[in-house]
Amino acid sequence: MKYQFILPAYKQTYLKKALESILSxxxxxxxxxxxxxxxPEDxxxxxxxxxxxxxHYYKNKVNIGGKNLCHxxxxxxxxACSEYLILASDDDIFEPEFLQLADKYTQIYPTANILRCNTRIISGEDKIEKEDSAFATSLFTLTEYMDIYFPKQVRCIANTLYKTSWIKKHGFCEYDLAWHSDNMTAFxxxxxxxxxxxxxxxxFNFRVSGINISSINSTPSILRKAVASSLFFSDLNNxxxxxxxxxxxxxxxKFKYIRSARLLFFSYAYNVGFIHLTTIFKSIYANKLFEWWTPFSILLKLSICILKSYKKSKV
Known part of the structure; x- marks a missing residue:
């Protein structure tokens, strides 16, 4: 068998749609x-x-992903027993030609350990929210990928084919909530x-529906993501x-990633109360990618946003 879709499932809501897209x-x-x-769902x-x-369907005796998604x-x-595997998800949608085109390029570039496809973000109602720009398919070095394409692309785990022998040998890079684990593993x-x-x-269609890890923005989740992000950007610096x-x-x-990291940590700071900002800033200070004044610039931007929101509420 050359290809396997391996789908860890927990939610029933979009599972049928996900499976239909794979089997089509x-x-x-x-x-x-x-x-x-x-x-707990059927x-x-x-x-x-x-x-x-x-x-084929299998069921774990105990929950694993709720404790550690990377595990x-x-x-x-x-x-996994195929030559290539796709770690699918229970809510995303594959276009019908996904595997046909992937097979074409595994034959053209047989030494590559990883292939990734252009992706769009969809909502829970299948509304398109963002889409990768088209470009000529090719084999890129890690430097080319990090410099030109990665900062612009929609990133997730299920739009990726891994050579099974490579991923079994090296495994997935582990961060809490598997936050950035797909990105570092791709690097x-x-x-x-x-x-x-x-x-x-x-x-590929990556769903952001409010019920997956990517779109859950509760304070405990954000704080865990902030710590994971700090570790990721520190590793990225290396x-x-x-x-x-x-x-x-x-x-x-490096400048490109500093800029994206600042925006990410600003979004964390914006979505938690002031009482939790110290946790966000500790994550920033622990990260060698940032300058010492980065927390102050984020705090200033945060204050301006809050002031603008207050003024709008008074109009």
Whole structure:
């Protein structure tokens, strides 16, 4: 078997749509493994509605992902026996040509350990919110990927094909809530043999619905994401240092990530109360990617936003 979709599942809401999109692939030679992570919802009945023999259902005795999502991803690898695997999700949607085009490029670039496709963000009601720009598909070095494409692209785990032998050997980079784990794992996979970016059309729909980790913005979740982000950007700084480029190019790449990191930490600060800002700022200070004055610039921007909101409420 060349391809497997391995789908760790917990929520029933969009599972049927997700499975329909996988089983509707124009390339037919693959199998789908659904791993029910001890969900309280009846996921088995959803799977039983399909008569496709390529679909297989398993259920964990205890929940793994709720305690550590990366550990659940590692657990999924125990079921992997194909040449390439896609770690799917229970709410995202694959376009019908996803695997057909992926198969085309695995044949053109057989040494690559990772392939990623253009992606759009959709809402819980399937409304398009954002979409990657089209470009020519090619094999890119890690430096090219980090410099040109990664900052602009929609990032997630399920729009990615990993060579099974590589991911089983190296595993997923672990951060709390698996926040940025997909990104750092992609960097590591691209380090030696590059990354194939399938850019001629959007092949994957990443759902932000309010019930997945990406869109849950409760204060405890934000604080955990802030700590995970600090660790990620610290590790990212080391990756940038190791790029085979001159110091000027390295500074340019680093600046791009400093800018995106500032915006991310500002969003964290904006969505928690003042009482929790010290936790956010501690995460920033622990990160070597930032300058010492970064928390003050975020605090100033935060104060301006709050003042504008207050003035609007008085109008």
């Amino acid at each position: 692939q124009t390339y037919r030679n693959f199998e789908v493994i659904v791993i029910d992570d001890a969900s 996921l088995k009945s959803v799977c039983n509605d399909f008569t496709d023999t390529r679909l 659940m991803w590692e657990h999924c690898l125990k079921y 590591m996979a691209a380090k030696d043999n590059g990354i194939v970016l399938i850019g001629e059309k959007v092949l 990756v940038i240092k190791g790029l085979p480029v001159n110091w000027i190019k390295r500074k340019i790449i």
